[in-house]
Amino acid sequence: MRFINRLLIVGALYLMLPGISQASYQCGIRKHSFVQLVHHGWTVEEGQWPWHVAIFHKRSKSEKYACGGTLLDENHVLTAAHCVVNRNTGYAISANNLKLHFGQQNLSTVSANVQIRDVSKVQIHPDHSSHRNDIAILLMRLPVRYTDYVIPICIDQNADIDLRNLEGERGWITGWGTTQTGSISDVLHTASLPVVSYLQCFNDHETVFGNLLNENVFCAGDRNGTSPGTGDSGGGMYFSDGDRWVLRGIVSFAKADELKNEVDTSKFVIFVNVQRFLTWIREIIVDNKPNSTETSKRISERECERFKGLARKRRNKICDNSRYPHTVSIIFSDNEVKCNGILVNENHVLTACHCRRDNMGETPSKVQIDAYGTVGILKVICHPHHKERITYHDIAVITLDTTIELSSNILPVCLASNWTENLYDTLLQTGYGVSIETGIKKFIESEDNQVITKERCDEIISRNRRLPDGIIPGQLCAINTDQLRTSTSGSSGSPLQSVNTRSCMYTAVGITSSGNQDHERIRESNQTVVDIYTRISHYLDWIEQMVWSDEPPVTTTTARIRTTETTTNNIVPFHTDFVFPDD
Incomplete structure (x- = not known):
């Protein structure tokens, strides 16, 4: 060379x-x-x-x-x-x-x-x-x-x-x-x-x-x-x-x-x-x-390949789909936005299990998709190992009552596996939150999230009633120095993700579990924010079981040379x- x-x-x-x-x-x-x-x-x-x-x-x-x-x-x-x-x-x-x-x-x-x-x-x-x-x-x-x-x-x-x-x-x-x-x-x-x-x-x-x-x-x-x-x-x-x-x-x-x-x-x-x-x-x-x-490939990978076919790029190589086509807001029965979710296919949204009800007993009734409108919720299924007031296994699948028509502006996210999440250095968190000062819903974008080791996270946080065993394998910790996010609530269920500008696709690595008004955010040296996420790769088998059916068989052919x-x-x-x- x-x-x-x-x-x-x-x-x-x-x-x-x-x-x-x-x-x-x-x-x-x-x-x-x-x-x-x-x-x-x-x-x-x-x-x-x-x-x-x-x-x-x-x-x-x-x-x-x-x-x-x-x-x-x-x-x-x-x-x-x-x-x-x-x-x-x-x-x-x-x-x-x-x-x-x-x-x-x-x-x-x-x-x-x-x-x-x-x-x-x-x-x-x-x-x-x-x-x-x-x-x-x-x-x-x-x-x-x-x-x-x-x-x-x-x-x-x-x-x-x-x-x-x-x-x-x-x-x-x-x-x-x-x-x-x-x-x-x-x-x-x-x-x-x-x-x-x-x-x-x-x-x-x-x-x-x-x-x-x-x-x-x-x-x-x-x-x-x-x-x-x-x-x-x-x-x-x-x-x-x-x-x-x-x-x-x-x-x-x-x-x-x-x-x-x-x-x-x-x-x-x-x-x-x-x-x-x-x-x-x-x-x-x-x-x-x-x-x-x-x-x-496993079904989530094959579905990701299918979704890539909907993503579009203009001749100037700028992605033509909306900025975050998979992020949705979850509206509760009192008509308030209190959580976020991630669109994973035409019928399902991924979110945090603790979003199934708030402290007042209100439950999710519909999701808001900006490029589509509101869609009713048929059911919410939490991971069977999740317990009330414990942060572990904080993941749920929402089934919608309507099949969404996908497009470049309504595009499901790809899901990280054990072998893909390690490649990401700085990750993006997005979601809808409510300003504590004004009470107005706004879109939150945090670009400087970096996953840290379990050992470092355990050093920063203290074991408490929500984390009796510290950080477990089904969780991720990420640090962030963006102080603007502390002025909003309702970010639970939002994705921690990587961005592929070549394919115009996002890959979700985690789901926000702590870090909003309900699940306290931990600070290090009064500057670095530590958020806890449910680790998608750890629950991928369960997610696929809830969302998709078995993979179809593969056919074979022959050739002469x-x-x-x-x-x-x-x-x-x-x-x-x-x-x-x-x-």
Whole structure:
């Protein structure tokens, strides 16, 4: 990978969960979180890109690094077709001449975190030729074991095939490609590159790119020396999709520097548009598992994907949906707003259990949805372990008496799982409250909430009748320095959430339990406010049982593969320049 002269190495913040089973790892969610502050290249820490794979070519008894790849599941790696095609014959390289390294950070050493696998099958896209349909899947002889350093990437099946909405967004690449000295780097590097329009790419070099640009590829690059280099082929281009990382591209080819016979880093780079090949990828993976079915996402995840289809973004890339399309206010029988709720689908709202009645015995009668109006409440079901005047298990599901018609302005929230909530640093709290001074209802927005550890929270608060056992696993504590929120009441049931500006979606992490007039807020040093939230991930199984039915079955299909290969002048694939072994 080629970089500009200044190389910045960024420190890492580690979140480690040792000894977790294979099923506990989810695609695109790494166990080590890294602070990403710059757009130019730097050295990768172990576990930073756990889905990146090193592909080696074997010749006699030696191995030589050739390309990168991306782990799709425990058995399959996605890469560029030209990485596994013999350039002399045009046929796929024998699987016996390939070796895969997972969890590797330095090519010169094999640490305890590295797993090595043989390849049993090489499957090239059936329409691959030269630099078109430059995509291939490798099937391993033995599956890898998921660890903090070996985790598969996600592919968003609902992402838009048209990449115009991605233009200007920066994706991340990684690899051991050539450095400025012209040699393969021993150490894995990473950088981010912006996606550019087809017109920009065409104008960059009409002769090279003119006949190769189509809907199956896209262009990216800064044209400042930060670029994939020879040896980076086949590696992925990743984008953050809120709580996880998704694969959108594969490093494919670029214009050659005719004097140096290597990548011209002053030009854009061509990536395979993975979204265009989802059907083929799915067919290959299912075909390689004839006696099994695909693992379905849990129902709340699948519903979140459905809701994403309603979110809209304008051409200026500003989200078109309302500011907080999932936040509702709960109106009691005395016609007063005393709590908030979170819309989770067309018929259900999530709130705090203590909102089922107030101190005067008044109960919720309807919810107010700004873009819709008022809707009657059919029933309120609290978690069975909740007890009166105890803050624990403070969660309830409200069933509405009317099915809401969803839109970009009436949009349910996504629900955090055990593996997604840890990625959020600063969280947003929103809801409707009543000004203590004026008695007027107003919208509350608090942006600077940061989750703290149970230990720190227990140090700050004192055990009392509402918290006899201190903070329990079903709760979260968050600190906030915003003093304006102390002048309102009625924020119970409001969401603590993260915001994904790319998909225009919100993910709820917690439900406000304490912190309003009824449940006292705890102060630290008379400045920092500590609020207690019910932890959504802890109750996700119960929520899904109350709100959704079982998931539908998954169907399977099969496919057959063939391959051809030709050459194109003035184009440089990114693999290293050496003779491939014959089949």
